[in-house]
Amino acid sequence: MTTRYRVEYALKTHRRDQFIEWVKGLLAVPFVLYSEPTGVFGDGSSVRDMAAEAHRRYAEIMRDVELMIDDHMTRQGQDNAFPSKLGMLVPTAGPFFTRLPLEAAFKYQDRKRYISSRRYVAPSFNDVRLVLNSAQIMAVTGGALQLATFDGDVTLYDDGQSLEPSNPVVPRLLGGAVSDQLQDLLRKNIKIGIVTAAGYTTADRYYERLHGLLDAIAEAPDLDPIQKHNIVIMGGEDNYLFEFSPSSPHRLAPVPRERWLTPEMATWSEADITALLDVAEAALRDCVRTMNLPATILRKDRAVGIVPRDPEVRIARESLEETVLVVQRILEASALGFVANSTTNTTSPNSSSSNTHRRAVSNTTRPKVPFCAFNGGRDVFVDIGDKSWGVTVCQQWFGAGPGRSIKGENTLHVGDQFLSAGANDFKARSVGTTAWIASPAETVELLDELADLMQKKLS
Numbered sequence: 001m002t003t004r005y006r007v008e009y010a011l012k013t014h015r016r017d018q019f020i021e022w023v024k025g026l027l028a029v030p031f032v033l034y035s036e037p038t039g040v041f042g043d044g045s046s047v048r049d050m051a052a053e054a055h056r057r058y059a060e061i062m063r064d065v066e067l068m069i070d071d072h073m074t075r076q077g078q079d080n081a082f083p084s085k086l087g088m089l090v091p092t093a094g095p096f097f098t099r100l101p102l103e104a105a106f107k108y109q110d111r112k113r114y115i116s117s118r119r120y121v122a123p124s125f126n127d128v129r130l131v132l133n134s135a136q137i138m139a140v141t142g143g144a145l146q147l148a149t150f151d152g153d154v155t156l157y158d159d160g161q162s163l164e165p166s167n168p169v170v171p172r173l174l175g176g177a178v179s180d181q182l183q184d185l186l187r188k189n190i191k192i193g194i195v196t197a198a199g200y201t202t203a204d205r206y207y208e209r210l211h212g213l214l215d216a217i218a219e220a221p222d223l224d225p226i227q228k229h230n231i232v233i234m235g236g237e238d239n240y241l242f243e244f245s246p247s248s249p250h251r252l253a254p255v256p257r258e259r260w261l262t263p264e265m266a267t268w269s270e271a272d273i274t275a276l277l278d279v280a281e282a283a284l285r286d287c288v289r290t291m292n293l294p295a296t297i298l299r300k301d302r303a304v305g306i307v308p309r310d311p312e313v314r315i316a317r318e319s320l321e322e323t324v325l326v327v328q329r330i331l332e333a334s335a336l337g338f339v340a341n342s343t344t345n346t347t348s349p350n351s352s353s354s355n356t357h358r359r360a361v362s363n364t365t366r367p368k369v370p371f372c373a374f375n376g377g378r379d380v381f382v383d384i385g386d387k388s389w390g391v392t393v394c395q396q397w398f399g400a401g402p403g404r405s406i407k408g409e410n411t412l413h414v415g416d417q418f419l420s421a422g423a424n425d426f427k428a429r430s431v432g433t434t435a436w437i438a439s440p441a442e443t444v445e446l447l448d449e450l451a452d453l454m455q456k457k458l459s
Contacts, residue, residue, distance in 0.1 A: 017419065018092045020128045023065060027123040030057035035119045047117075055107075055116035058123065062102040062131070069100055097409040097433050098139040105135035126438070133435045133446060140412050140433060141453040147398055147406045148185055149234075149391050149432070151415035151425055152196035152209065155443055159377055165212040169440060172447035174216050174223075185447075186223060188454065191406070192231040193394035195387050195413070197376065197424055199236030199303045206233050206242060207250035214251035217244065232397060237372055237424060238265070238389035239302040241397070260393050265385070272369045273384055276336040277304050280371070280382040283330040287323040295379075305381030320375045327382060328373040336369055374417065374424040386427040387413070395431065408432040414443060 034054045065086075072084040076095035086093055109131045110116055115123055153159045156169050163169070173185050173192060185192055200206055207214060210233065217228050233242040233252060241260050245253035281297060281304045288295050288306060294313050295306040306323065308315055372386035391413055395405040411432030415425030418436045428434055437443050 017125075019090050020125055020132070022090050023061075023128045024123060024125055026061050026065070027058055027128070030054055030061070031122040033057075035122075047119075050119070051114075051117040055110060058110070058116060059103050059106055062106040066100060066102040069096055069102075072096065073099060094429070098136070098144075100132070100135040101138050102131065102135050105131045105138060108134050129436050129438075133437070134449065136412070136433050136435055137446065137450050137453060140410070141450065144410055145190055145412055145450075145454075146410040147191045147193065147394060147412070147432075149193040149195045149394055149411065149413045149428070150443070151387075151413075151417070152194060152198060153376075154416040154439065155414055155437060156194070156213075157209075157440055162208060163210045163212045165216065167212055167440070168444045169447070170213050170216050172444060172451070173213060174220060184451070186217070186227050186230055189227065189230065191394070191398040193234055193391065193398075194231070195234045195237070195390040195394065195428070197237055197374070197381065197383060199239060199300050199381075199383065201240060201301060203242055203248065203250040203252040203254060206235060206252055211251075214244070218246045218251055230398070232394060234390040234393060236300075236302050237383040237387050238385035238393060239383070241393060260397055262389070262392060262396060265389060265393075268369050268384070272336055273302065276331065276334070276369045276371060276384070277302075277382070279334050279336060280304050280327055280331060280373075283327040284323065284380070284382070287326055291319050291322065293319055293323075302384040303381050305376075305379055307379045314378060317375075320377075320380050323380045324373050324375050327380070331371060331373065331382070372424050372427060383424070387415075387424055388427040388430045391428050391431050414446065 031054065034050060034057060068084070068086040068089075072086040072093065073096050075082070075084045075087075106115075109127065113127060113130070115127050150156055152163075153161075157163045157167060171184070194210065196209075198206070198209065217223065217231065220228070228246060229244050231244050232255075234240070235242070241255040241257075242252040243255050245251060277299070281299060284297055284304065284306050287293065288297070293306065293315055294309050295315060296309050298305050298307050306315075370385055370389065371382055373380070373382045391411065392405070395407075395411060399405040408431055412435060413425065413428040413432050414435045414437060415428065416437055416439075417425040418429070418434065419426065425434070425436075435446055437446060
């Protein structure tokens, strides 16, 4: 048989979000029917009429999708329920935590991006992604949001950089002289978790990356002690927890595992963890040798990966993605590990897998170890666990009491890696709502939008 299937899967399918692609396809129809790119210059009234008609049709489609999600939500918790229309049209769509006001979100983004006024460029993947972000922000404002978690690289700061005091994200999280309307998260008593793949075991390394925010919190005169402690750092996806400690020279104090491990995580044996990392390391070595990658193996306490031998040399993206897929397949086939999303069909940016991977743990005679194989842009790492567990720990840590956690509909995770494979933020969809951003600048815009909506609803 030819390699066409492998090409289609390895180079295309895992690089797409099927729900977003489906919505984009729906919007392509009115673009073709109502846009009139007949000339570079046209009559002003005809251009306005064209934009108005396109806007009306786009908004109607978003309203139709919104209603389909509502119907999908009424069926998602029912056993043996007939599949929803959305489920039949987009089989990979999983359950949703909140309803999404897509029509209102589209109108908001259309005022910013003038999507309806374009005559040559159809609504794009990024247009739909940002509409979904706005819809999710609208859904969690008004008192619903209790916990906001953030990825680090490319979300809070540029790849490989640090969160400096001058970073515009800092006042959005902390508060201060941004504008009279902007309300910060900590002052609103919203908890913050920074859930990063960086697997450091000591506080000084996290302080080095996040010192701008941590110092600002420690020195903020109008944050009370409780508010200052409403932030935690979860490192290595879900392996190292640090709480805020203003008296520490690094503003952070490590939290012993026994204080924060969930009951499911406590079943992962150290022997199985070591064995899984051994298999992953062997697979990575095989990839380095087979593709002659200019990389070296880096083994950590709860992770193993490849990094460039020369920091100035970038490994080809295709080689990194091939490595992720190879290692993931090998580990899935082993008797030790499973990928959290291998048992789910979730692809929509705010959908959930109903903790399917947790049921998989309890239904095996010997608990398997969940892992996350992902492409970090310059490297590839395999971590024990994934961000769904990291966000879950944050939900449990800030819960209202023993055995109580913040719910998924009250949680928002912001990250940049939500593709179905080789992306570590993808797993967070199973435990909370999400927002998919593409740069730290988009995170700033998202936080401004969130603050503006919160202020309007309070008013």
